[in-house]
Amino acid sequence: MSFAADGLWTGMICLMARSPRKGMLLRPNGSAVDADYLAKQLGGTPAEIEGLLKELEDESVFSRIEGHIICRRMWRKTELSETRASAGRKGGLAKGKQNPSNGRIGRERKGKELIKLYGEIVKPPAHDTSRSQAKKNAADLLKTVTHADLEQAVKNYAESCDILDKGPRYRKNAGNFFGKEAVYEGFVPSVYERPKPSKPCGSIRKKEGAPDRDIHEGDYKQPKKVDWDGEDK
Numbered sequence: 001m002s003f004a005a006d007g008l009w010t011g012m013i014c015l016m017a018r019s020p021r022k023g024m025l026l027r028p029n030g031s032a033v034d035a036d037y038l039a040k041q042l043g044g045t046p047a048e049i050e051g052l053l054k055e056l057e058d059e060s061v062f063s064r065i066e067g068h069i070i071c072r073r074m075w076r077k078t079e080l081s082e083t084r085a086s087a088g089r090k091g092g093l094a095k096g097k098q099n100p101s102n103g104r105i106g107r108e109r110k111g112k113e114l115i116k117l118y119g120e121i122v123k124p125p126a127h128d129t130s131r132s133q134a135k136k137n138a139a140d141l142l143k144t145v146t147h148a149d150l151e152q153a154v155k156n157y158a159e160s161c162d163i164l165d166k167g168p169r170y171r172k173n174a175g176n177f178f179g180k181e182a183v184y185e186g187f188v189p190s191v192y193e194r195p196k197p198s199k200p201c202g203s204i205r206k207k208e209g210a211p212d213r214d215i216h217e218g219d220y221k222q223p224k225k226v227d228w229d230g231e232d233k
Helices: 003-017 035-042 046-058 072-098 104-121 131-141 147-163 174-178
Strands: 063-065 068-070
Touching: 003 035, 003 046, 003 068, 003 072, 035 046, 063 072, 068 072, 104 131, 104 147, 104 174, 131 174, 147 174
Parallel strands: none
Antiparallel strands: 063 068
């Protein structure tokens, strides 16, 4: 192989390294390369380039795929890289379909959603200093408890607090709700019972079975007045 052909091949390898498909001789826009293009990029005339290309091909220096010149070694590495990338995407998709919510990233995302919901309907972030730990607690719980059950537990707890008229100060922090105290266990759909409204202080209970009636003036007897002598008046 001539010195000129060897120089041309070196220049072509540089072009293939920057090709849209590494290892294949293509223009930056992905179109085919001809002798005119090589002459402009590497020098020489189109006629000289064509002669040197024939010399290289006769020596089996390069191969062609779909009419495009390739560097076999570089092209094999490109194909291997593309195959591995494709297999990785398929494997990741398959894993996601089999277990979409139990992956670490999925649990962390759903845990953040639960804490956000807790802050919106149970205890505002301004009153809760445990939110960072709560996110971790909620993500850990999602290994064994479904997201739907935890979400409903938050809603049930919010409803219970509203019925019992508990202000934000008296509601559990998110860290305690999802953490060691496991407050959520009493509010999952399978065990939750809606509480009865608390009665205000000083309320008078009606005797069971007594008829409802209005109270009018004169329903109560005036107390007897007692004179100093002890005689009733």
